[in-house]
Amino acid sequence: MEPLHDFAGLTRKLLSQKIRKRVAVACPNDPHTEYVISRALHEGIAEFLLVADAANVQKSLYIQDAFPESVKVFKVASIENAAPQAVSLVKHGYADILMKGLINTDNLLRAVLDKENGLLSKGSVLSHVTLAQIPLYNKLLLFSDAAVIPKPTLEQFDSILKYDIEVCHKLGIANPSIALINSSEKVNPKFPHTIDYVILKERAANGDYGSINLDGPMDVKTACDSHSGKLKGINSPVVGHADLLIFPNIESGNTFYKSISLFGDANMAGMLTGTIAPVVVPSRADSGNSKYYSLVLACIAG
């Protein structure tokens, strides 16, 4: 299958699947969230369960009036009740995806992480994956973790890999090339993640992750530019062709996110992983496009 080159291809892929996922939205009543919902309804990519507090529910009812077959509205007493209600809809199988509207992220995460009523199964870890459309790269590029785990342990790296490989499969990347990022190619006990990388590669060779190409430690340029790899004399199917970058810590993942966004004119979609259903948590600084394509990504992955 052809790799996806841009977000337009992502939407085409979703529409071709002809399944409209059901999205529970906690507090959908700000202009940004309403834009995403309205665009999704007009493009026919999803159905919505809008969980609105009493003071704002009328706005959601107007949306329901316009798209009666694709929208259900759930009224809760106050904003505090919206996240637990939306989480409950996902947990009990009424929705496939959770999306944050105008509530505090911590507020939503508390409901998501609740031991009894939340969306994280025992043994799972909450992580984050970003999908980037970068003008100077020849396909869409996934990376983790720019937002949630400060410094993954070996087992957290293992979980992140598994979650992200599943996203790759959903995106149609059957045999993903995955780069374990470091500032150099050296395995060095001073940089403990490089020791973890060796173990992850052993597990990959052992078949633990299915059909993937996993290599590293290597830097971002080696992972995404075959010329740099050749200059360094590195021979690996991953070099220059990475589908997925695994960063050693949140500072480097976040720096990648912000750098390609600001200086590489990249657009980004992102979602939480590790939960029983994808969770879309747009941040204030995201563009409308970015928020919309985060929903599209979640609909494909969910």
Add this chain to the structure above:
Amino acid sequence: MEPLHDFAGLTRKLLSQKIRKRVAVACPNDPHTEYVISRALHEGIAEFLLVADAANVQKSLYIQDAFPESVKVFKVASIENAAPQAVSLVKHGYADILMKGLINTDNLLRAVLDKENGLLSKGSVLSHVTLAQIPLYNKLLLFSDAAVIPKPTLEQFDSILKYDIEVCHKLGIANPSIALINSSEKVNPKFPHTIDYVILKERAANGDYGSINLDGPMDVKTACDSHSGKLKGINSPVVGHADLLIFPNIESGNTFYKSISLFGDANMAGMLTGTIAPVVVPSRADSGNSKYYSLVLACIAG
């Protein structure tokens, strides 16, 4: 003074100073190093002390023949002797800058770091600064440390700041805006560098670093894009206008370097700091332009 927008302005600045620095080169006999030396001689920006081994010295003598007033040649018995000889020229005041040719970086660093005969004074730390010309940024941008210190301690941050502020002054930035980089704005003991940042800001307020604007923790986008800062409601003279970024670890610094180079079409110059004279250590993957402008940067800073 107007900020420098690009590397062409950097060369103009150097030429306007009308002082030609003396550059000692260890093993100058590969095509890349010869290109840099030849271009510098034609543009008249520097003089050279070429330290060549017996097997390669003839090539350096040809360069001397072409520019007899600007080139001296020092013959050493073997490649192993080149670095100590070049370091010695700098240490004893015959050269202002040290540059690596076709020898292993470790080989050069051993001579630079030698306790008795090297270039690092007691109490100094070896660090690295990069100067980036990024098409989507409105001025040249400095950052540390993408290459040498894995995870700076408080006192290493302090030293890096002092070295880099001196470079800022040499570049004509009298009152640099400096961003202490993190993945968020939160000071959090889970991220010990954010605690260091608080202390560094106290020292700055105390006047320890002269006239600077120092702020953080903040992410790369907040540091370099005033729109993002406004969205987040952060009010600081640094936000959106950083001259210098200090990264919390080498993984994030290196990721920034590689990302803007590959996806932001940026050009980079770099040099070692903390030594008694700037040291230029081009790496294999650097372009010819990058190597040349690293020399120009060192000539301005040295």
